[in-house]
Amino acid sequence: MSVTRLLTIAVDAMGGDHGPAVVVPAVLDFLAQDPEVAVTLVGLRSPIESLLLASPIYGSVRTRIALHEASQLVSMEESPVLSLKNKKDSSLRVSINLVKSGAADCCVSAGNTGALMATARFVLKMMPGIERPAIATTMPSIRGPVYVLDLGANVDCAPEHLLQFGIMGSILATSPECPQPSVGLLNIGHEAIKGNEIIKRASELLRTAPIRFHGNVEGDDIYKGTVDVVVCDGFVGNVVLKTSEGLAWMLGQMIRTEFNRSFWTRLAGAVALPVLNRFKRRVDHRQYNGASLLGLRGLVVKSHGGADAYAFRHALLYAVTEVRSNVLGRIQEAVQERENLAS
């Protein structure tokens, strides 16, 4: 009689600005919602255990929670190189080890991005045929979520890297609702003659790839949902993400100021509140929490460091979706096919 292991996520319980205080409640809520998932919490026993025991949900999901001790912590400011060298028993590293050993299908951490990337590359290694890892996440668009990569793993990219990002992104975005995602290359004009030499060459390579390549897209196409996947180098992707965060923040501040200007505007604000709240929920960035570290021989998901429990639950959901849709296996297959074609 064979025993099938549940889909298991290793969760770095100590990562992020708030550590277990956010991670543990998020995990408990998530497990209560999805009965086919198990979680291994990685970190210091005492704070994790006290949070588990204090929760009314714990009793009903305890058979699907394991605790794996790790004695060290990686701080948010720590140098990736030093943490790799000196923190061999950190919650971040041990979570990745569990993916490496096969004890977990994926790991999720809200910890230091640089350390997570460096450690994941060191422990898991790159997938053969992929030279650079990429960070990918979804951003909102008028037509639903759009995948964007790379968001900052690579400050310089060769055309071949952008091609690999396009292939990985296409696989990541594939779902029953979107069986053939369209892929766009972020550029400063739609015409093929636009952009620098790297972009022009990447565009040629993407045109020959086994994906639905749309061609060049511009910054506004992200939010128009012109394509399902937007490919760019990590410098540009990071600037896109931060610029968008900044603009959304500024608009939010300004709208708040206008509604707080006087008694009458506050009254108008109270009347409009249900509508404004609905709008707010629709664009709530916490729903988009969760980024993939792609190109490694294992699945690693990064949560925003400042995530609250609601946002962290979305990162867990993101991770589970990646495992269920076999992103890793399908990337491996695609890379293998390309190598077979080339040889």
Added chain:
Amino acid sequence: MSVTRLLTIAVDAMGGDHGPAVVVPAVLDFLAQDPEVAVTLVGLRSPIESLLLASPIYGSVRTRIALHEASQLVSMEESPVLSLKNKKDSSLRVSINLVKSGAADCCVSAGNTGALMATARFVLKMMPGIERPAIATTMPSIRGPVYVLDLGANVDCAPEHLLQFGIMGSILATSPECPQPSVGLLNIGHEAIKGNEIIKRASELLRTAPIRFHGNVEGDDIYKGTVDVVVCDGFVGNVVLKTSEGLAWMLGQMIRTEFNRSFWTRLAGAVALPVLNRFKRRVDHRQYNGASLLGLRGLVVKSHGGADAYAFRHALLYAVTEVRSNVLGRIQEAVQERENLAS
């Protein structure tokens, strides 16, 4: 007895998506507001004249309007190289000629950006000491307008070019209210070790320049108003601008959808309308219309091609402010000083 010429702007009356139908009314309104400016309208006599004569304002400003005929038009899609070769009597080119000859202090065009840049470089030539022109404009921030450059003139930049952009941007942003603008270099982290080799070297160069260099900034710092001037290459700048346009558009669409959902939400929208309109006016992108082509031996201002009369008037105001603050003379001085220091 010497006669002082009024500050004179050469205006490409045929440029943009709407041509004279937008440009002529905007010029008339602008002249009615500022009695110390004269405008030379450049283009086809007949459409310009009939619009002038049809306006009730024309009589009161006619002594400050001249018409300079130009027989050709450059379309918005035309190749910059071909227009430079074949359109020697275009309204775009003749407007720039008027700056070259000294008949105008600045020219304003809503025409084809590539053709405007190529023609301006050809006719006016680069300023000695500046290798690349840059496109600069203001973007809104929570603390007021922020200058950003380059927005698309250069898809690849060497560190020296970014340094020159920093110096030009600092001069452009200088005003009585902001005598010593702070300058930031757009990067993917605040720390000096972040970014690619070009950015790191540019940061070192900017640190030694005679400007108030703040250091690295990130995308969200634009909207936080962390610095007065943000420097980046034209690829990144263009993506920032287009991404921001896209996000603002999407949020506007979503808020409209939410208020249109039902009778009750429409009612709430009516109550909130004055507040929402005030917010809308505050973030109205038309107020930010007008971009400088910097580094040339003459002032050229680009208006958005789709500008309406309100937006085009802002481009005229932007141009007049540049002339009055002697941007050209001050850039020349700064470049001269650096050359003297170097020799």
